[in-house]
Amino acid sequence: QVQLVESGGGLVQAGGSLRLSCAASTRTFSRYTVGWFRQAPGKEREFVGAIMNWGGGSTYYADSMLGRFTISGDNAKNAVYLQMNSLKPEDTGVYYCAAQPFLAERRYAPGQYDYWGRGTQVTVSS
Numbered sequence: 001q002v003q004l005v006e007s008g009g010g011l012v013q014a015g016g017s018l019r020l021s022c023a024a025s026t027r028t029f030s031r032y033t034v035g036w037f038r039q040a041p042g043k044e045r046e047f048v049g050a051i052m053n054w055g056g057g058s059t060y061y062a063d064s065m066l067g068r069f070t071i072s073g074d075n076a077k078n079a080v081y082l083q084m085n086s087l088k089p090e091d092t093g094v095y096y097c098a099a100q101p102f103l104a105e106r107r108y109a110p111g112q113y114d115y116w117g118r119g120t121q122v123t124v125s126s
Contacts, residue, residue: 001081002026003061004097010089010121012087019120020082020096020120022097030075032102036082037117038122040093048095060106094119 001023012018022034033048049061051071059071070083080097098113107113 002032002099004099004117006095006097006120009122011123011125014087014089014124014126016085016087016124017083017085018122020084020095020097020122021103022080022082022117024078024080024099027078027090028101029073029078029080031100032099032101032109033113034071034073034080035051035098035100035107036069036071036080037096037098037110038091039096040090040092043093044122045096045110046093047110048082052103052106053080054102054104062108067105067124084122087122092122092124095122099117 002092008020030053033052036048049071051059066096073080096119097117099115100113102110
């Protein structure tokens with residue numbers, strides 16, 4: 001059982017930046033794909049991007065996040081990060097990290113990840 005804890009959310013003005021962290025309880029985080037999702041009020045949970053720790057650290061993103069969001073990982077610290085730049089009010093929501101072991105292919109759907117954190121709130125003011 002893997003426990004994930006997100007941190008780093010907060011209130012930021014449009015155009016600002018935030019760096020979210022996802023800390024894992026497992027020492028084998030290098031064997032997981034870790035995804036970031038977000039959910040705005042009244043909307044479905046949306047894929048942001050993911051890092052394939054199992055796949056050598058390659059990353060992939062939702063098209064709308066390309067160029068503004070960057071995912072990185074630190075296997076020694078069992079952590080994954082989401083750097084968010086040029087934030088917009090529509091980026092407001094609860095951000096979750098999720099993990100799934102041994103994924104060899106890209107996964108975009110929430111149902112394809114078994115382990116979830118409780119989320120961290122990001123609010124972007126205009």
